[in-house]
Amino acid sequence: MVINAILDQAMKTGGKNAVMAGFPVTGIAAGALVLALILTPLFCWYVREEGDAVVSGLISPRARRPKRRKGQESVPKEGPRLVEALTA
Numbered sequence: 001m002v003i004n005a006i007l008d009q010a011m012k013t014g015g016k017n018a019v020m021a022g023f024p025v026t027g028i029a030a031g032a033l034v035l036a037l038i039l040t041p042l043f044c045w046y047v048r049e050e051g052d053a054v055v056s057g058l059i060s061p062r063a064r065r066p067k068r069r070k071g072q073e074s075v076p077k078e079g080p081r082l083v084e085a086l087t088a
Contacts, residue, residue, distance in 0.1 A: 003029075003032050004029075007020075007025050007028060007029050007032075010025045011025055
């Protein structure tokens with residue numbers, strides 16, 4: 001955002017042929033974009049931790065399921081049941 005604000009101000013004062021430090025402002029903007037595209041994945045790789053989401057928050061690792069013991073059957077637990085309404 002800071003780079004964008006600086007380049008925007010340079011374009012307003014210098015017009016289409018604005019130059020900063022001898023380089024065209026559009027070239028500096030393109031260079032900043034390329035640099036950001038390269039450094040962003042490297043930064044994400046650097047700050048990762050075990051169990052983090054993969055690439056995006058929309059994709060997450062699969063949850064681990066507990067292993068069943070031998071002889072253990074999957075019996076539904078006792079819980080609330082639907083009761084038929086009383087008819088008068």
